[in-house]
Amino acid sequence: MREIRTSGSMRGSGRRALLRKRRLSLSTLPSISGRQLGWLFLLGFVPQEVSLPFGANSRSFPMFEGALRCSCSQFRRHPSKRKVGFSRDRSSDWPLAILECTKGHLRLPSRSIVLRNENHYSTRLKNMKAIPCAILALFSISLATSVSNAESLPSWNDTSTKQRIIEFVESTTNPDSPNFVPTAERIAVFDNDGTLWSEQPMYFQLFFIFDRINKLAPQNPDWTTTEPFASVLKGDYAKALSGGDKAIMELVTASSSGMTGKEYASEVRQWIATAKHPETKMLLTDMVFQPMLELMDYLRSEGYKVFIVSGGGVDFMRVFTEKVYGVPPEQVVGSELTAKFAMQDGVPVILKEPSIDFIDDKTGKPMGIYQHIGRRPVFAAGNSDGDMQMLEYTSIPRSADDKSPRFAMLVHHDDAKREWAYDRKSHFGTLDKALDAAPDYRWQVVSMKDDWSTIYPAATTK
DSSP, X not given: OOOOOOOTTOOTXXXXXXXXXXXXXTTTOTTOOHHHHHHHHHXXXXXXXXXXXXXXXXXXXXXXXXXXXXXXXXXXXXXXXXXXXXXXXXXXXXXXXXXXXXXXXXXXXXXXEEEEESSEEEEEETTOOOOOOHXXXXXXXXHHHHHHHHHHSTTBOSSHXXXXXXXXXXXXXXXXXXXXXXXXXXXXXXXXXXXXXOOOSSOHHHHHHHHHHHHHGGGOGGGGGSTTHHHHHXXXXXXXXXXXXXXXXXXXXXXXXXXXXXXXXXXXXXXXXXXXXXXXXXXXXXXBOHHHHXXXXXXXXXXXXXXXXXXXXXXHHTTTHHHHHSOOGXXXXXXXXXXXXXXXXXXXXXXXXXXXXXXXXXXXXXXXXXXXXXXXXXXXXXXXXXXXXXXXXXXXOSSTTOOXXXXXXXXXXXXXXXXXXXXXXXXXXXXSHHHHHHHHHXXXXXXXXXXXXXXXXXXXXX
16 A cells, blocks of 8 residues: 655645545644543544654544553463564553454454654554444443553452452553552562462472482592481482582582583573472472463563562572563572682683572562662562562651552462462461561552462362
Protein backbone atom coordinates (compact mmCIF):
# COMPACT_ATOMS: atom_id res chain seq x y z
CA MET A 1 0.00 0.00 0.00
CA ARG A 2 1.25 3.48 -0.91
CA GLU A 3 2.80 5.54 1.88
CA ILE A 4 0.84 8.70 2.72
CA ARG A 5 2.41 11.68 4.45
CA THR A 6 0.38 14.54 5.88
CA SER A 7 1.05 17.96 7.30
CA GLY A 8 -0.10 19.60 10.48
CA SER A 9 -2.41 21.94 8.55
CA MET A 10 -4.58 19.12 7.31
CA ARG A 11 -8.30 19.79 7.85
CA GLY A 12 -11.78 18.68 6.67
CA SER A 13 -11.61 16.63 3.50
CA GLY A 14 -7.94 15.90 4.16
CA ARG A 15 -8.87 14.23 7.41
CA ARG A 16 -11.57 12.20 5.74
CA ALA A 17 -9.11 11.11 3.05
CA LEU A 18 -6.65 10.07 5.74
CA LEU A 19 -9.31 8.02 7.48
CA ARG A 20 -10.43 6.38 4.26
CA LYS A 21 -6.86 5.20 3.68
CA ARG A 22 -6.70 3.99 7.28
CA ARG A 23 -3.90 6.26 8.42
CA LEU A 24 -4.24 8.01 11.76
CA SER A 25 -1.70 10.62 12.82
CA LEU A 26 -2.17 12.29 16.15
CA SER A 27 0.14 15.05 14.97
CA THR A 28 -2.15 15.86 12.04
CA LEU A 29 -5.28 15.45 14.15
CA PRO A 30 -4.17 17.45 17.18
CA SER A 31 -7.67 18.27 18.35
CA ILE A 32 -9.03 14.73 18.37
CA SER A 33 -10.28 13.61 21.76
CA GLY A 34 -10.31 10.20 23.33
CA ARG A 35 -14.10 10.11 22.97
CA GLN A 36 -13.88 10.98 19.27
CA LEU A 37 -11.25 8.31 18.75
CA GLY A 38 -13.57 5.85 20.49
CA TRP A 39 -16.31 6.69 18.00
CA LEU A 40 -13.88 6.00 15.15
CA PHE A 41 -13.43 2.50 16.53
CA LEU A 42 -17.18 2.19 17.01
CA LEU A 43 -17.77 3.06 13.34
CA GLY A 44 -15.37 0.37 12.24
CA PHE A 45 -12.21 2.39 11.62
CA VAL A 46 -9.08 0.67 12.81
CA PRO A 47 -5.96 2.33 11.41
CA GLN A 48 -3.22 0.38 9.75
CA GLU A 49 -0.77 3.03 10.84
CA VAL A 50 -0.76 5.24 13.90
CA SER A 51 1.70 8.10 14.22
CA LEU A 52 2.56 9.81 17.47
CA PRO A 53 4.24 13.22 17.45
CA PHE A 54 7.80 13.26 18.76
CA GLY A 55 7.78 13.43 22.55
CA ALA A 56 4.13 12.42 22.87
CA ASN A 57 3.19 9.61 25.14
CA SER A 58 0.23 7.48 26.05
CA ARG A 59 -0.83 9.78 28.87
CA SER A 60 -1.96 12.38 26.31
CA PHE A 61 -4.52 10.10 24.69
CA PRO A 62 -6.36 8.01 27.32
CA MET A 63 -8.84 6.35 24.94
CA PHE A 64 -6.04 5.70 22.47
CA GLU A 65 -4.02 4.07 25.23
CA GLY A 66 -6.99 2.02 26.37
CA ALA A 67 -7.59 0.71 22.86
CA LEU A 68 -3.98 -0.03 22.03
CA ARG A 69 -2.30 -1.03 25.26
CA CYS A 70 -2.01 -4.60 26.45
CA SER A 71 0.33 -6.80 28.41
CA CYS A 72 2.50 -8.93 26.14
CA SER A 73 3.96 -11.07 28.92
CA GLN A 74 1.71 -14.06 28.26
CA PHE A 75 2.81 -14.21 24.65
CA ARG A 76 6.34 -14.62 25.91
CA ARG A 77 5.42 -17.30 28.43
CA HIS A 78 3.20 -19.41 26.17
CA PRO A 79 4.72 -20.53 22.84
CA SER A 80 1.30 -21.31 21.41
CA LYS A 81 0.45 -17.61 21.58
CA ARG A 82 3.62 -16.35 19.96
CA LYS A 83 1.93 -14.90 16.91
CA VAL A 84 2.78 -11.30 17.57
CA GLY A 85 5.94 -9.29 17.43
CA PHE A 86 5.75 -5.89 19.10
CA SER A 87 7.85 -2.79 19.52
CA ARG A 88 7.83 -0.25 22.29
CA ASP A 89 7.19 3.42 21.61
CA ARG A 90 10.54 4.94 22.53
CA SER A 91 9.00 8.10 23.99
CA SER A 92 6.67 6.38 26.44
CA ASP A 93 8.08 2.84 26.81
CA TRP A 94 4.82 0.90 26.55
CA PRO A 95 3.84 -1.91 24.17
CA LEU A 96 1.45 -0.98 21.39
CA ALA A 97 -1.07 -3.31 19.82
CA ILE A 98 -4.56 -3.21 18.43
CA LEU A 99 -6.86 -5.41 20.47
CA GLU A 100 -9.20 -7.42 18.27
CA CYS A 101 -12.62 -8.43 19.55
CA THR A 102 -13.65 -11.84 18.22
CA LYS A 103 -16.54 -13.84 19.66
CA GLY A 104 -16.38 -11.87 22.86
CA HIS A 105 -12.65 -12.36 23.41
CA LEU A 106 -9.88 -9.85 22.91
CA ARG A 107 -6.78 -10.96 21.09
CA LEU A 108 -3.84 -9.42 19.31
CA PRO A 109 -3.69 -9.39 15.52
CA SER A 110 -1.53 -12.03 13.92
CA ARG A 111 0.49 -9.51 11.93
CA SER A 112 3.60 -7.93 13.32
CA ILE A 113 3.98 -4.36 14.49
CA VAL A 114 6.84 -2.34 13.04
CA LEU A 115 8.23 0.84 14.56
CA ARG A 116 9.35 3.50 12.08
CA ASN A 117 11.34 6.50 13.28
CA GLU A 118 11.26 9.70 11.23
CA ASN A 119 10.19 13.12 12.51
CA HIS A 120 7.67 11.28 14.61
CA TYR A 121 7.29 7.75 15.83
CA SER A 122 5.04 5.51 13.81
CA THR A 123 3.65 2.08 14.53
CA ARG A 124 2.35 0.25 11.47
CA LEU A 125 -0.07 -2.64 11.61
CA LYS A 126 0.40 -4.44 8.30
CA ASN A 127 -2.69 -5.62 6.43
CA MET A 128 -4.90 -5.06 9.45
CA LYS A 129 -8.62 -5.60 8.92
CA ALA A 130 -11.22 -3.15 10.19
CA ILE A 131 -12.87 -4.36 13.37
CA PRO A 132 -16.37 -2.92 13.90
CA CYS A 133 -16.60 -3.80 17.56
CA ALA A 134 -18.77 -1.57 19.76
CA ILE A 135 -17.51 -3.25 22.91
CA LEU A 136 -13.95 -2.29 22.08
CA ALA A 137 -14.95 1.32 21.52
CA LEU A 138 -17.18 1.79 24.53
CA PHE A 139 -15.18 -0.18 27.08
CA SER A 140 -11.68 -0.11 25.64
CA ILE A 141 -9.94 1.01 28.80
CA SER A 142 -11.75 -1.12 31.36
CA LEU A 143 -11.98 -4.17 29.12
CA ALA A 144 -8.35 -4.04 28.07
CA THR A 145 -7.31 -3.63 31.69
CA SER A 146 -9.43 -6.51 32.99
CA VAL A 147 -8.30 -8.85 30.21
CA SER A 148 -4.70 -7.88 30.76
CA ASN A 149 -4.93 -8.59 34.48
CA ALA A 150 -6.72 -11.91 33.96
CA GLU A 151 -4.15 -13.02 31.42
CA SER A 152 -1.22 -11.79 33.48
CA LEU A 153 -2.04 -13.80 36.61
CA PRO A 154 -4.08 -16.78 35.35
CA SER A 155 -2.73 -19.18 37.99
CA TRP A 156 -3.83 -16.91 40.83
CA ASN A 157 -7.26 -17.51 42.27
CA ASP A 158 -9.60 -14.52 42.45
CA THR A 159 -8.86 -13.77 46.08
CA SER A 160 -8.11 -10.58 47.98
CA THR A 161 -4.40 -11.36 47.55
CA LYS A 162 -4.57 -11.18 43.77
CA GLN A 163 -6.74 -8.08 43.93
CA ARG A 164 -4.34 -6.30 46.25
CA ILE A 165 -1.38 -7.07 43.98
CA ILE A 166 -3.20 -5.77 40.91
CA GLU A 167 -4.43 -2.65 42.70
CA PHE A 168 -0.91 -1.87 43.86
CA VAL A 169 0.64 -2.33 40.43
CA GLU A 170 -2.09 -0.28 38.76
CA SER A 171 -1.75 2.55 41.27
CA THR A 172 2.03 2.73 40.89
CA THR A 173 1.93 2.71 37.07
CA ASN A 174 -1.01 5.08 36.51
CA PRO A 175 0.33 8.61 35.89
CA ASP A 176 -2.86 10.09 37.36
CA SER A 177 -2.50 8.17 40.63
CA PRO A 178 -0.98 9.81 43.73
CA ASN A 179 1.01 6.58 44.14
CA PHE A 180 2.57 6.79 40.67
CA VAL A 181 6.18 5.58 40.59
CA PRO A 182 8.44 6.64 37.70
CA THR A 183 9.61 3.73 35.58
CA ALA A 184 13.26 4.09 36.63
CA GLU A 185 12.27 3.62 40.29
CA ARG A 186 10.10 0.53 39.81
CA ILE A 187 12.38 -2.03 41.43
CA ALA A 188 11.05 -5.45 42.44
CA VAL A 189 13.15 -7.96 44.40
CA PHE A 190 12.44 -11.66 44.83
CA ASP A 191 14.05 -14.28 47.02
CA ASN A 192 14.73 -17.55 45.18
CA ASP A 193 14.60 -20.64 47.41
CA GLY A 194 11.04 -21.19 48.60
CA THR A 195 9.82 -18.05 46.83
CA LEU A 196 10.40 -18.88 43.17
CA TRP A 197 11.00 -22.62 43.40
CA SER A 198 10.70 -25.34 46.04
CA GLU A 199 13.23 -25.78 48.82
CA GLN A 200 12.36 -29.12 50.41
CA PRO A 201 13.78 -31.40 51.64
CA MET A 202 16.70 -28.95 51.40
CA TYR A 203 17.92 -26.07 49.26
CA PHE A 204 18.48 -27.31 45.73
CA GLN A 205 22.01 -25.95 45.57
CA LEU A 206 22.94 -28.41 48.30
CA PHE A 207 22.15 -31.28 45.92
CA PHE A 208 24.70 -29.79 43.53
CA ILE A 209 27.27 -29.41 46.31
CA PHE A 210 26.82 -33.01 47.45
CA ASP A 211 27.23 -34.27 43.88
CA ARG A 212 30.37 -32.18 43.53
CA ILE A 213 31.81 -33.60 46.78
CA ASN A 214 31.28 -37.13 45.49
CA LYS A 215 32.88 -36.20 42.17
CA LEU A 216 35.93 -34.64 43.84
CA ALA A 217 36.33 -37.35 46.51
CA PRO A 218 38.96 -39.39 44.61
CA GLN A 219 41.22 -36.32 44.64
CA ASN A 220 40.66 -35.85 48.38
CA PRO A 221 41.07 -39.25 50.15
CA ASP A 222 41.11 -37.61 53.58
CA TRP A 223 37.42 -36.72 53.16
CA THR A 224 36.44 -40.31 53.96
CA THR A 225 37.34 -39.70 57.60
CA THR A 226 36.69 -35.95 57.86
CA GLU A 227 33.33 -34.40 58.64
CA PRO A 228 31.13 -33.15 57.12
CA PHE A 229 32.57 -34.75 53.97
CA ALA A 230 32.49 -38.31 55.32
CA SER A 231 28.76 -38.14 55.96
CA VAL A 232 28.13 -36.73 52.48
CA LEU A 233 30.06 -39.62 50.93
CA LYS A 234 27.98 -42.07 52.98
CA GLY A 235 24.77 -40.39 51.82
CA ASP A 236 23.90 -39.28 55.36
CA TYR A 237 23.02 -35.72 54.44
CA ALA A 238 21.21 -35.00 57.67
CA LYS A 239 24.35 -35.73 59.69
CA ALA A 240 26.47 -33.73 57.26
CA LEU A 241 24.24 -30.71 57.77
CA SER A 242 23.99 -31.15 61.54
CA GLY A 243 27.09 -28.99 61.83
CA GLY A 244 25.01 -25.97 60.85
CA ASP A 245 26.30 -23.00 58.87
CA LYS A 246 29.93 -23.92 59.56
CA ALA A 247 29.51 -27.31 57.89
CA ILE A 248 27.66 -25.81 54.94
CA MET A 249 30.39 -23.20 54.41
CA GLU A 250 33.04 -25.93 54.40
CA LEU A 251 31.12 -27.88 51.79
CA VAL A 252 30.54 -24.78 49.67
CA THR A 253 34.16 -23.66 49.61
CA ALA A 254 35.47 -27.19 48.95
CA SER A 255 33.09 -27.84 46.09
CA SER A 256 32.98 -24.45 44.42
CA SER A 257 36.50 -22.99 44.59
CA GLY A 258 39.81 -23.68 42.89
CA MET A 259 38.42 -23.11 39.40
CA THR A 260 37.63 -20.24 37.09
CA GLY A 261 34.22 -18.65 37.01
CA LYS A 262 33.70 -20.03 33.52
CA GLU A 263 34.59 -23.57 34.60
CA TYR A 264 32.23 -23.35 37.56
CA ALA A 265 29.38 -22.09 35.36
CA SER A 266 29.97 -25.01 32.99
CA GLU A 267 29.72 -27.49 35.88
CA VAL A 268 26.45 -25.96 37.06
CA ARG A 269 25.01 -25.83 33.55
CA GLN A 270 25.71 -29.52 32.91
CA TRP A 271 24.38 -30.56 36.29
CA ILE A 272 21.15 -28.58 36.34
CA ALA A 273 20.18 -29.73 32.83
CA THR A 274 19.45 -33.21 34.19
CA ALA A 275 19.20 -32.83 37.99
CA LYS A 276 15.96 -34.28 39.37
CA HIS A 277 14.24 -34.04 42.71
CA PRO A 278 14.61 -37.21 44.83
CA GLU A 279 10.89 -37.34 45.68
CA THR A 280 8.93 -35.81 42.80
CA LYS A 281 11.39 -37.08 40.14
CA MET A 282 10.85 -33.78 38.36
CA LEU A 283 13.64 -31.71 36.92
CA LEU A 284 14.58 -29.10 39.49
CA THR A 285 14.04 -26.38 36.91
CA ASP A 286 10.45 -27.63 36.49
CA MET A 287 9.77 -27.11 40.18
CA VAL A 288 9.44 -23.36 39.80
CA PHE A 289 6.19 -21.75 40.88
CA GLN A 290 3.99 -20.87 37.93
CA PRO A 291 2.12 -18.08 39.81
CA MET A 292 5.43 -16.39 40.62
CA LEU A 293 6.59 -16.62 37.02
CA GLU A 294 3.38 -14.87 36.05
CA LEU A 295 3.84 -12.24 38.75
CA MET A 296 7.35 -11.40 37.54
CA ASP A 297 6.09 -11.21 33.95
CA TYR A 298 3.22 -8.97 35.04
CA LEU A 299 5.56 -6.60 36.86
CA ARG A 300 7.94 -6.46 33.89
CA SER A 301 5.07 -5.71 31.52
CA GLU A 302 4.21 -2.74 33.74
CA GLY A 303 7.70 -1.30 33.66
CA TYR A 304 9.18 -2.92 36.77
CA LYS A 305 12.75 -4.16 36.77
CA VAL A 306 12.92 -7.54 38.49
CA PHE A 307 15.90 -8.65 40.58
CA ILE A 308 16.61 -11.87 42.45
CA VAL A 309 18.08 -11.31 45.91
CA SER A 310 18.85 -14.69 47.45
CA GLY A 311 21.04 -16.38 50.01
CA GLY A 312 22.04 -18.88 47.33
CA GLY A 313 25.35 -18.67 45.53
CA VAL A 314 25.29 -15.87 42.97
CA ASP A 315 27.47 -17.81 40.50
CA PHE A 316 25.18 -20.83 40.84
CA MET A 317 21.96 -18.92 40.19
CA ARG A 318 23.24 -16.76 37.35
CA VAL A 319 23.69 -19.84 35.18
CA PHE A 320 19.95 -20.54 34.91
CA THR A 321 17.93 -17.51 36.11
CA GLU A 322 17.59 -15.94 32.68
CA LYS A 323 16.31 -19.12 31.06
CA VAL A 324 14.08 -20.17 33.96
CA TYR A 325 12.85 -16.83 35.33
CA GLY A 326 13.66 -14.31 32.64
CA VAL A 327 16.05 -12.56 35.03
CA PRO A 328 19.45 -11.82 33.45
CA PRO A 329 22.63 -12.53 35.43
CA GLU A 330 23.34 -8.86 36.09
CA GLN A 331 20.05 -8.65 38.00
CA VAL A 332 20.92 -11.45 40.42
CA VAL A 333 22.30 -10.71 43.89
CA GLY A 334 23.50 -13.61 46.02
CA SER A 335 26.14 -14.97 48.35
CA GLU A 336 29.69 -14.86 47.03
CA LEU A 337 33.05 -16.51 47.41
CA THR A 338 36.11 -14.31 47.22
CA ALA A 339 37.60 -14.11 43.75
CA LYS A 340 40.67 -12.73 42.06
CA PHE A 341 41.80 -11.76 38.60
CA ALA A 342 44.56 -13.80 36.95
CA MET A 343 46.14 -14.53 33.57
CA GLN A 344 46.18 -18.15 32.44
CA ASP A 345 48.15 -18.82 29.27
CA GLY A 346 47.66 -15.22 28.26
CA VAL A 347 43.89 -15.34 28.87
CA PRO A 348 42.27 -13.19 31.61
CA VAL A 349 40.18 -15.22 34.06
CA ILE A 350 38.41 -14.86 37.39
CA LEU A 351 39.49 -17.47 39.96
CA LYS A 352 37.12 -18.54 42.72
CA GLU A 353 38.91 -18.76 46.07
CA PRO A 354 38.07 -20.95 49.11
CA SER A 355 36.69 -18.27 51.41
CA ILE A 356 33.34 -16.54 51.87
CA ASP A 357 33.18 -12.91 50.78
CA PHE A 358 29.52 -12.08 51.33
CA ILE A 359 26.42 -13.91 52.62
CA ASP A 360 23.26 -12.49 51.10
CA ASP A 361 20.85 -13.60 53.80
CA LYS A 362 18.96 -11.89 56.61
CA THR A 363 20.72 -8.56 57.29
CA GLY A 364 22.92 -9.22 54.28
CA LYS A 365 19.99 -8.82 51.87
CA PRO A 366 19.49 -5.07 52.43
CA MET A 367 23.25 -4.68 52.12
CA GLY A 368 23.24 -6.60 48.86
CA ILE A 369 20.42 -4.41 47.54
CA TYR A 370 22.24 -1.25 48.59
CA GLN A 371 25.58 -2.30 47.13
CA HIS A 372 24.44 -3.98 43.92
CA ILE A 373 21.10 -2.39 42.97
CA GLY A 374 21.44 1.09 44.40
CA ARG A 375 17.72 1.78 44.74
CA ARG A 376 15.26 0.93 47.47
CA PRO A 377 12.76 -1.63 46.12
CA VAL A 378 9.11 -0.79 45.60
CA PHE A 379 8.06 -4.45 45.61
CA ALA A 380 9.62 -7.31 47.61
CA ALA A 381 8.74 -11.00 47.86
CA GLY A 382 10.14 -13.65 50.18
CA ASN A 383 9.03 -16.70 52.14
CA SER A 384 11.09 -17.02 55.30
CA ASP A 385 12.67 -15.27 58.26
CA GLY A 386 15.78 -14.97 56.11
CA ASP A 387 13.84 -12.46 53.99
CA MET A 388 12.50 -10.43 56.90
CA GLN A 389 15.13 -7.69 56.76
CA MET A 390 14.67 -7.33 52.99
CA LEU A 391 10.93 -6.80 53.49
CA GLU A 392 11.59 -4.35 56.32
CA TYR A 393 14.07 -2.43 54.18
CA THR A 394 11.50 -2.22 51.41
CA SER A 395 8.31 -1.44 53.29
CA ILE A 396 9.05 0.53 56.46
CA PRO A 397 8.72 4.33 55.94
CA ARG A 398 11.91 6.30 56.46
CA SER A 399 10.11 9.18 58.17
CA ALA A 400 6.67 10.57 58.89
CA ASP A 401 6.81 12.27 55.49
CA ASP A 402 7.62 9.07 53.62
CA LYS A 403 4.35 8.17 51.90
CA SER A 404 5.94 6.30 49.02
CA PRO A 405 3.98 3.17 47.99
CA ARG A 406 5.62 -0.14 48.90
CA PHE A 407 4.47 -3.74 48.69
CA ALA A 408 5.92 -6.72 50.55
CA MET A 409 4.71 -10.31 50.47
CA LEU A 410 5.49 -13.68 52.00
CA VAL A 411 4.81 -16.97 50.24
CA HIS A 412 3.36 -19.32 52.87
CA HIS A 413 3.90 -23.01 52.17
CA ASP A 414 0.62 -24.44 53.42
CA ASP A 415 -0.22 -26.91 50.66
CA ALA A 416 0.82 -30.42 51.70
CA LYS A 417 -1.01 -32.01 48.79
CA ARG A 418 0.54 -30.13 45.88
CA GLU A 419 3.86 -29.15 47.48
CA TRP A 420 4.84 -29.10 51.18
CA ALA A 421 3.30 -27.60 54.29
CA TYR A 422 5.78 -26.01 56.70
CA ASP A 423 6.63 -22.76 58.43
CA ARG A 424 7.83 -22.25 62.03
CA LYS A 425 9.61 -25.55 62.67
CA SER A 426 11.15 -26.20 59.28
CA HIS A 427 14.94 -26.54 59.02
CA PHE A 428 14.80 -24.92 55.59
CA GLY A 429 12.67 -21.88 54.91
CA THR A 430 11.72 -21.22 58.52
CA LEU A 431 8.80 -18.78 58.64
CA ASP A 432 8.25 -17.71 62.22
CA LYS A 433 9.16 -14.13 63.17
CA ALA A 434 8.30 -12.77 59.75
CA LEU A 435 4.88 -14.45 59.88
CA ASP A 436 4.18 -12.76 63.21
CA ALA A 437 5.37 -9.39 61.91
CA ALA A 438 3.31 -9.52 58.71
CA PRO A 439 0.06 -8.02 60.10
CA ASP A 440 1.86 -5.11 61.76
CA TYR A 441 3.75 -4.20 58.59
CA ARG A 442 0.81 -5.02 56.26
CA TRP A 443 2.87 -7.63 54.45
CA GLN A 444 0.69 -9.76 52.22
CA VAL A 445 0.83 -13.44 53.20
CA VAL A 446 0.23 -15.55 50.09
CA SER A 447 -1.40 -18.89 50.76
CA MET A 448 -0.22 -21.46 48.24
CA LYS A 449 -3.28 -23.53 49.06
CA ASP A 450 -5.90 -20.79 48.73
CA ASP A 451 -4.36 -18.19 46.41
CA TRP A 452 -2.80 -20.40 43.73
CA SER A 453 -4.81 -22.56 41.34
CA THR A 454 -1.65 -24.41 40.31
CA ILE A 455 1.86 -24.74 41.71
CA TYR A 456 4.22 -25.92 39.00
CA PRO A 457 4.04 -25.19 35.27
CA ALA A 458 3.32 -28.88 34.60
CA ALA A 459 0.69 -28.91 37.39
CA THR A 460 2.30 -32.01 38.89
CA THR A 461 1.43 -32.85 42.48
CA LYS A 462 3.84 -34.23 45.04
